[in-house]
Amino acid sequence: MQVQKILLGVAAACSLAACDKAGFTYDNVTDGGHVQYTLLDTLEIQMRTVQPDSMATSGSGIALAGGYTDAYFGKISAGSYFRVALPSERTLEDNAVYDSIELVMRPNGHAYGDTLPLQTLQVYQLQQPLVLPENYTALFSHQQFPYNSTPLFSQPVLITPTAGNLLHLRLADAKGQELFGLLKNKATEVSSEDYFREYFKGLYVKGNGNTAVFGFTAADSSLYIRLHYHVVTHEKEEKYLDFLMTTPELQFNAIQRERNGTPLEGLQPGNGLASAATGNRAFLQAPGGALVRMDFPSLSALQELGRYGRIQRAELVLRPVSGTYIREALPPRLALCLADNKNQVAYGDTLLTAMGMSQYGSLVTDKLNPENTSYVYDVTIYCKSMMNADSYTYRGLLLSPPAGEYATQFNRLVLGDGKNSQHRAQLKIYYLLYQ
Numbered sequence: 001m002q003v004q005k006i007l008l009g010v011a012a013a014c015s016l017a018a019c020d021k022a023g024f025t026y027d028n029v030t031d032g033g034h035v036q037y038t039l040l041d042t043l044e045i046q047m048r049t050v051q052p053d054s055m056a057t058s059g060s061g062i063a064l065a066g067g068y069t070d071a072y073f074g075k076i077s078a079g080s081y082f083r084v085a086l087p088s089e090r091t092l093e094d095n096a097v098y099d100s101i102e103l104v105m106r107p108n109g110h111a112y113g114d115t116l117p118l119q120t121l122q123v124y125q126l127q128q129p130l131v132l133p134e135n136y137t138a139l140f141s142h143q144q145f146p147y148n149s150t151p152l153f154s155q156p157v158l159i160t161p162t163a164g165n166l167l168h169l170r171l172a173d174a175k176g177q178e179l180f181g182l183l184k185n186k187a188t189e190v191s192s193e194d195y196f197r198e199y200f201k202g203l204y205v206k207g208n209g210n211t212a213v214f215g216f217t218a219a220d221s222s223l224y225i226r227l228h229y230h231v232v233t234h235e236k237e238e239k240y241l242d243f244l245m246t247t248p249e250l251q252f253n254a255i256q257r258e259r260n261g262t263p264l265e266g267l268q269p270g271n272g273l274a275s276a277a278t279g280n281r282a283f284l285q286a287p288g289g290a291l292v293r294m295d296f297p298s299l300s301a302l303q304e305l306g307r308y309g310r311i312q313r314a315e316l317v318l319r320p321v322s323g324t325y326i327r328e329a330l331p332p333r334l335a336l337c338l339a340d341n342k343n344q345v346a347y348g349d350t351l352l353t354a355m356g357m358s359q360y361g362s363l364v365t366d367k368l369n370p371e372n373t374s375y376v377y378d379v380t381i382y383c384k385s386m387m388n389a390d391s392y393t394y395r396g397l398l399l400s401p402p403a404g405e406y407a408t409q410f411n412r413l414v415l416g417d418g419k420n421s422q423h424r425a426q427l428k429i430y431y432l433l434y435q
Helices: 002-014 173-184 193-199 299-305 380-387
Strands: 035-040 046-050 062-070 074-084 097-105 107-113 119-125 153-157 167-170 203-207 212-217 223-232 236-246 252-258 281-284 291-295 309-318 335-339 375-378 396-400 413-416 426-434
Touching: 046 281, 062 107, 062 119, 062 252, 074 212, 074 223, 097 173, 097 203, 153 167, 173 223, 281 291, 299 380, 309 380
Parallel strands: 062 203
Antiparallel strands: 035 426, 046 291, 062 074, 062 212, 074 203, 074 236, 074 252, 097 167, 097 223, 107 212, 119 153, 119 203, 223 236, 281 413, 291 396, 309 375, 309 426, 335 396
């Protein structure tokens, strides 16, 4: 019945004398009365929110810490695991005196949520070495390593993500004095990296009761422990030793979420939640475990228009729901990926333009006229391919942040589906039919 309605609609549109050609160029076509053009913009879009598998978060170069509560996505919290290395030169003078120990972190400029209040950060020492489990090639967002119950640091701090200021977290003096004593006595625990890794297995930094998630640069020059001490000769000379972050491929972010009382409360891996069940909306936040899948069951019906028809151009327009991005920034770039029926995407299987260029939606934001806010994609090649696809070759489209932003950017999106009255998603097909 759906196919019949579409074909009748197409036939009616093709019979109109004046077709919509504004802003559109037809290549190698002579209009001698034997061709007709039409714009099809009511094809069915099946949209759903899907939960991807746990994501690999190791080696991203970004440490996440903090959390916040969102009306649509629930409670999100993030923390980072990493290791530090011994200083290459660690000999202390006989008259060296301990002063303090601190963890130094550099905000990378990314934050999501309300960043104005003080944020409580906590630093814990791990109970087992931070290593890859057997048969793993990466560490994932769902994984956790046990850590001591007593934190080395737990205090409210002011984080200014874009000011370029380093964050200094003074750690417990008991740990600093212990480490200082080992260095001064040239103990076995600090005699080599292997021994040190067994003694100081790693750190976990997390938030507690936060209003925002913050990103920090995870590199040896930006994430380190600094041990302060001084020596006294004729005058006091302040010195320090730095324990720099090491093995960046093992630094990873753990992400937890609670969706109780939200539209995504029932979201589980598998088929996900149809947009019809969530108010004709679909939801996207990759670190929060939500992506948008789209299918177009009516594309195959275009074959029945006749042997001599073809798609000249196809465009997908996606509209965020107004009121959902007043304070929360929309994702600046979103890719379309070809996904099988299990929502799996082959490496590099991202939709390109006809010119072979990557496309990310060309977001236009209009807060005065929210209906003009949209992501727009060239899906010509995709539609031509899916017209003739069978159950084995068919692929839906998965809307997702690009690889470099997938696991570290918390920008979220609430999207209208094809039946949303104010923020309707549209597949626009410019169709050429030879008579």
